[in-house]
Amino acid sequence: MSDTKQEACSRCAAARREFLAQSAVGGIAGVAAIGLPALVGLTTMMDPLVGTGSGSSEVRLASLSGLAEDGTPLRVVVYLDKVDGWNTTPNQPVGGVWLRRKGDTVQAFHQSCPHAGCGIQYNSSEGIFSCPCHGATFDLDGVRREASSESPRDLDALEVRVESDDVFVTFQNFSFGTAKKEAI
Ligand code: FES
Numbered sequence: 001m002s003d004t005k006q007e008a009c010s011r012c013a014a015a016r017r018e019f020l021a022q023s024a025v026g027g028i029a030g031v032a033a034i035g036l037p038a039l040v041g042l043t044t045m046m047d048p049l050v051g052t053g054s055g056s057s058e059v060r061l062a063s064l065s066g067l068a069e070d071g072t073p074l075r076v077v078v079y080l081d082k083v084d085g086w087n088t089t090p091n092q093p094v095g096g097v098w099l100r101r102k103g104d105t106v107q108a109f110h111q112s113c114p115h116a117g118c119g120i121q122y123n124s125s126e127g128i129f130s131c132p133c134h135g136a137t138f139d140l141d142g143v144r145r146e147a148s149s150e151s152p153r154d155l156d157a158l159e160v161r162v163e164s165d166d167v168f169v170t171f172q173n174f175s176f177g178t179a180k181k182e183a184i
Helices: 003-051
Strands: 059-065 075-082 088-100 105-112 122-123 128-130 157-161 166-172
Touching: 059 075, 059 088, 075 166, 088 166, 105 157
Parallel strands: none
Antiparallel strands: 059 166, 075 088, 088 105, 122 128, 157 166
């Protein structure tokens, strides 16, 4: 091979090596450019599915000093951010809770009747809780008053945390019509 041809071939080989090296770098950058947003998108898409759980949330519902010291119950509406698939609507009413002060502690009961979910009322003249739908009644500790109560269980107590003057309740829904209290 002539010196000129040999020189041209070694220039070809050098150019090919440079081209391959640039292609490799470009390929990696391309995968990163396409793959990363795709991964982020997939994670975002999956998030509402991953985020759905038992649905319990701790929320501040009252001040201790705002509850009657004689134990008269107070009904409080619970507002939470509502998540529906990929949409979040902030500050929506999601249920009611009866709060009852006992000294420095507080009892909380879900307002829905365990029988079929009607709203439990406070009957101040008799000093009891009662259900307007099928007549179940409960004492102020949430215990059924009738042996043959329509309600298959006592009122659903909720977890309460009192910090200084703030009353926090872990709000949670439960199944209806079952003797066992099952979180849903
Ligand atoms: S829903 Fe309350 S007794 Fe039936």
